[in-house]
Amino acid sequence: MERSPEQCAAQQSHVTHLVLGASVIASAEARAAVRQRLGPVLSRWPGLLLLDESWLTQLLSSSGAKGGLPDTAGFVVRLEEPDPPAPELPVANCEGRFARWLGWWTPELDSADDVTVMLHAVFNDERCARIGNSAIVAGLRELKQYELAVRESDDVVGTRALAYARAAAAVQACSFRITPSMPEAQLAAQLPFVDASCAGIIRELAQSVAIGDAADGTGADPGGAGGGGGQGRRSSCLRLERFRADLPVRDRAGAMRRGTEGAASRRAMCKLPFAGPTTARAWYAQGCRSLPDALAALEAGRLTPPPPACLAWALRHHADLTAEATPEEAAEMRDAVSAAAAVAAAPRLAPGGWLVTMVGGGRRGLPSHDVDLLLTHPGLGDAESLEGVLEAIVGQLVEGGRLLPPSGNCSRMQLSRHEGHRQRVLKALAGTGDEGSGKSVEDGLDHVFGVFRTSAGRLKRLDIILCAHPWLPHALLGWSGSTMFLRLLHTHSAHRGLRMTKHALYRVRTAQPVPNIRTEADIFTAMGLPYREPQDRQCP
Numbered sequence: 001m002e003r004s005p006e007q008c009a010a011q012q013s014h015v016t017h018l019v020l021g022a023s024v025i026a027s028a029e030a031r032a033a034v035r036q037r038l039g040p041v042l043s044r045w046p047g048l049l050l051l052d053e054s055w056l057t058q059l060l061s062s063s064g065a066k067g068g069l070p071d072t073a074g075f076v077v078r079l080e081e082p083d084p085p086a087p088e089l090p091v092a093n094c095e096g097r098f099a100r101w102l103g104w105w106t107p108e109l110d111s112a113d114d115v116t117v118m119l120h121a122v123f124n125d126e127r128c129a130r131i132g133n134s135a136i137v138a139g140l141r142e143l144k145q146y147e148l149a150v151r152e153s154d155d156v157v158g159t160r161a162l163a164y165a166r167a168a169a170a171v172q173a174c175s176f177r178i179t180p181s182m183p184e185a186q187l188a189a190q191l192p193f194v195d196a197s198c199a200g201i202i203r204e205l206a207q208s209v210a211i212g213d214a215a216d217g218t219g220a221d222p223g224g225a226g227g228g229g230g231q232g233r234r235s236s237c238l239r240l241e242r243f244r245a246d247l248p249v250r251d252r253a254g255a256m257r258r259g260t261e262g263a264a265s266r267r268a269m270c271k272l273p274f275a276g277p278t279t280a281r282a283w284y285a286q287g288c289r290s291l292p293d294a295l296a297a298l299e300a301g302r303l304t305p306p307p308p309a310c311l312a313w314a315l316r317h318h319a320d321l322t323a324e325a326t327p328e329e330a331a332e333m334r335d336a337v338s339a340a341a342a343v344a345a346a347p348r349l350a351p352g353g354w355l356v357t358m359v360g361g362g363r364r365g366l367p368s369h370d371v372d373l374l375l376t377h378p379g380l381g382d383a384e385s386l387e388g389v390l391e392a393i394v395g396q397l398v399e400g401g402r403l404l405p406p407s408g409n410c411s412r413m414q415l416s417r418h419e420g421h422r423q424r425v426l427k428a429l430a431g432t433g434d435e436g437s438g439k440s441v442e443d444g445l446d447h448v449f450g451v452f453r454t455s456a457g458r459l460k461r462l463d464i465i466l467c468a469h470p471w472l473p474h475a476l477l478g479w480s481g482s483t484m485f486l487r488l489l490h491t492h493s494a495h496r497g498l499r500m501t502k503h504a505l506y507r508v509r510t511a512q513p514v515p516n517i518r519t520e521a522d523i524f525t526a527m528g529l530p531y532r533e534p535q536d537r538q539c540p
Helices: 005-010 028-042 055-061 114-118 125-131 134-149 159-173 184-190 196-216 238-244 263-269 277-285 291-299 309-316 327-344 360-364 389-399 418-429 469-480 483-495 520-526
Strands: 017-020 049-052 355-359 370-376 412-414 446-453 459-466 498-500 505-507
Touching: 114 159, 114 483, 125 134, 125 159, 134 159, 134 196, 134 238, 134 263, 134 277, 159 196, 159 483, 184 196, 196 238, 238 263, 263 277, 263 291, 277 291, 291 309, 327 355, 327 370, 327 389, 327 459, 355 360, 355 469, 360 370, 360 469, 370 469, 389 446, 389 459, 418 498, 469 483, 469 498, 469 520, 483 498
Parallel strands: 017 049, 370 459
Antiparallel strands: 355 370, 412 446, 446 459, 498 505
């Protein structure tokens, strides 16, 4: 049962730590009221520490550790201190709706929707770190991953995960540093796609970063645009700490959310190929807390139902398949695929004409547990010219011992589906059919999701995608990501009467491809957007 400070004093309890909520220390007036209320009883508790509520996060995360309560350094509240000065946000060119967030404005954006405004921003990791918001973005991304892991089924989008992804994108592109002194209402008003709930999470994450900066002396000017900002620091909030500790979280009404327990363990198990939220939930319910636990249960015959052969194979090789591919391993894969393509398609295709591009997170400069390579050749002019090419390349790699055979492991191949996919797109444009699920494996391109054996003997996931040369700009854009950036692009293109695919950009009204698209920049221009380099599309 909760007791007030006065009740504790009346019952002769000796209180050593008193946690104060953000609302009671938010202003000089609030602190004065607390000081007046606690004045008569503070003298009865010598050595009492008044602590910021973020200390509870540390208490929760260390609840199972030895040594008692966590350190209070950086969490002590001094009621006599005056209010910190309000941060001065950067002055934009004009008072547009999101001008402060974007850092500039133009009258053309006055009538733009939120998605269009978002796509005029720059989503760059290094820029975000310089401004000082990278730790907040990392916390929001982590929350998104936990929410994805606790979805009810594999094919559910996850509204909470989507909300965190949008919030992370908004913070990633924000032109000013976010500090805990900014009210939640201000954050919700100045950050696109951020509601009151996410604004509260952002403020809590910012508070944890500021406390950490203050504790080690790396804090910067609260209104500044750089320095400090928790660069390299792990941000935290109460919900995040509960997820990390495999504890269930509460909803907005304060009720415990069923099915959210074990998020950290389930998230780790979802990194395995073919192991989605449904599988991870089942394994967690059977007592597995990690992939090694699941492997032990598999070998003992205790996993129910028994996993399919591809998943069982992946589980037996989980250490290799879930480890990040090093830059050296990625280069080795690219060289091997380039050499195999030159041999396998000759003399039909000139060996020197192959273009092998790393896509996915690698093209945006991110490490990944798999490598995605997009292949094309000037001699591949249409869908018919692709016939038999990828099979020949895969055969060459298998024969050379670099790629595992397409069966007996977790490999998959998709071939000769372009025409069927194109017809579904045309029917969808005409309003007489469904384009499909939108998953990358249903994009109509030939590809193999394979397993590569490095020269050191490690097994790494390798995705090889083959496209006709005229489709290259569309395939590059669609396979480079990021997921949220592409979601924004698809929404924006639909608003402009366009439909994006990985082989063409269609006009909905005529069901015809937009002509003269030769580069990714041409696609952005056709959609009325500024071009963004791959590293500037890094929103979750």
